[in-house]
Amino acid sequence: MGQDFSGRQAKDVIFVGALVAFLCIAFSFFFVTAVSLNATETQEMPEEIVINNKVYETDRKGSVWFSHSDHAENYVDTCDGCHHEYKDGENVWEEGQFVKKCFTCHDASKSEGSVKKLNIAYHKNCKGCHKKLAKQGGTDAPYKQCTDCHEKR
Numbered sequence: 306m307g308q309d310f311s312g313r314q315a316k317d318v319i320f321v322g323a324l325v326a327f328l329c330i331a332f333s334f335f336f337v338t339a340v341s342l343n344a345t346e347t348q349e350m351p352e353e354i355v356i357n358n359k360v361y362e363t364d365r366k367g368s369v370w371f372s373h374s375d376h377a378e379n380y381v382d383t384c385d386g387c388h389h390e391y392k393d394g395e396n397v398w399e400e401g402q403f404v405k406k407c408f409t410c411h412d413a414s415k416s417e418g419s420v421k422k423l424n425i426a427y428h429k430n431c432k433g434c435h436k437k438l439a440k441q442g443g444t445d446a447p448y449k450q451c452t453d454c455h456e457k458r
């Protein structure tokens with residue numbers, strides 16, 4: 306068979322191979338960086354959320370499912386009904402800003418002044434609103450039965 310590479314052709318092949326490998330690595334670096342930057346800038350607005358934090362000393366109750374989108378779009382007028390970040394006693398969080406987990410500020414084991422401990426903060430938020438609505442009449446948002454929110458175990 307008549308394909309014999311000269312030394313010069315072999316070097317060219319090696320050079321092109323190295324160039325392709327370099328470009329692949331460079332491109333994947335670029336791609337991974339672009340994707341991870343994007344992930345921190347635009348946080349997904351979840352349709353549904355299962356709250357099942359692993360930060361409690363004792364995990365006594367089952368996880369809590371809730372319709373995040375329905376709550377955000379149909380049940381509550383604004384995102385800052387649930388999301389906040391206080392500065393001088395005022396909620397300065399605005400829609401579009403990064404949403405931190407509740408447990409980054411509400412400690413799982415103890416309340417610190419007006420910053421209630423984690424399960425109390427959730428209960429105040431979720432049950433608080435449901436109870437108020439029930440008193441006004443016309444909704445059956447759960448607040449009495451634990452298992453209307455907590456998955457049975």
Ligand code: HEC
Nearest residue numbers: 356357358363364365366369424427431432448450451454
């Ligand atoms: C309106 C919904 C709702 C109702 C009703 C509710 N909870 Fe919760 N509860 C939550 C949410 C949300 C959390 C946060 C779960 C997490 O962080 O994993 C929570 C957390 C907890 C926790 C701490 C986490 C754990 O699993 O140990 C306990 C204990 C708890 N609830 C007990 C109760 C009890 C007892 C009742 C009934 C008297 C009840 N809850 C009713 C929503 C609810």
Ligand code: HEC
Nearest residue numbers: 348349350351356376377381383384386387404406407408
């Ligand atoms: C009824 C309360 C409530 C309302 C209203 C609400 N959210 Fe949330 N949202 C939550 C809870 C609870 C979580 C989970 C945070 C946690 O448990 O630490 C969450 C999580 C998020 C997350 C973070 C997801 C992640 O990857 O961590 C984003 C983003 C978000 N919400 C955006 C919004 C936007 C935008 C709106 C308004 C259009 C909104 N939320 C309205 C309760 C609410």
Ligand code: HEC
Nearest residue numbers: 387388389390391405406407409410419420426427429430
């Ligand atoms: C960046 C820190 C931070 C995050 C994240 C945070 N909180 Fe708070 N939260 C606070 C502070 C600080 C207060 C006390 C405000 C005051 O002194 O009136 C507070 C107060 C509350 C209160 C009392 C009533 C109110 O709305 O002011 C509830 C209920 C509550 N948080 C629930 C939640 C829930 C549920 C989440 C997650 C969806 C959450 N918090 C996330 C810092 C935070």
Ligand code: HEC
Nearest residue numbers: 369370371372380381386430431434435443444445446447
């Ligand atoms: C500001 C008011 C408000 C807050 C805060 C709130 N809810 Fe609701 N929730 C509602 C309304 C309104 C409904 C619809 C009731 C109806 O259908 O009659 C509802 C319904 C529900 C239901 C029944 C199923 C459904 O999606 O219709 C669950 C479960 C629930 N909420 C869980 C939660 C949990 C968990 C939290 C806290 C993380 C929470 N809610 C916070 C207003 C609220």
